Amino acid sequence: MPAPYSLDLRQKVIEAYANKEGSIRQLATRFKLSKNTVSGFLRRFRETGTVHPKRREGVGHPAKIDEPRAQYLTEVLQCEPDLTLQELCQRFEARFGETISTSAMDRGLKKHRITRKKNGLRSPKTHPPGPTTLA
Incomplete structure (x- = not known):
């Protein structure tokens, strides 16, 4: 997964929108983001009062080997x-x-850094001596 956008960028987008420096589409072009990303920043700020990205705990399955x-x-x-x-x-x-x-x-x-050392003393596969030719 890609890393979240920096807090600095998020804050600049929010401040620019609050200062009426452009529409969502204009700010997206200015900061080289998608329109949906800018909208997401604004929505997150309105809903939570912060621009911090969501925590990603609990993503995926827990490991079976504890x-x-x-x-x-x-x-x-x-x-x-x-x-x-x-x-x-x-x-x-x-x-x-x-x-x-x-x-x-x-x-x-x-x-867990568990290494396995296989036994190297197994009998090698037997091959007939010399080159084989197809007749």
Whole structure:
């Protein structure tokens, strides 16, 4: 999401409108804003008496992996470091009774800085020696 416009710009638009320096459309052109943005600034000022942007708390879904759950995942990965994301999701669901996608699991692990070191000693895929030719 883009950042809200600065308070300085908001105040200048409100002051210019209060001083009758132009219509909404003229002020939009002058400050390089859309007409709807200028109208929104004015509406917000009339309704609340302030030009501060709305708070953005509560946007989106809360994270499924909070601190106690992250601690559980850390312990599981210490015991079994070779678990895949899918297997971690299954363990999470069995323990907490909530489903979680692999992408949400990955985001949660990154957020809590839980690293996974996969075992590099797995047998490599076997390939026939030498180049293969199609006949």
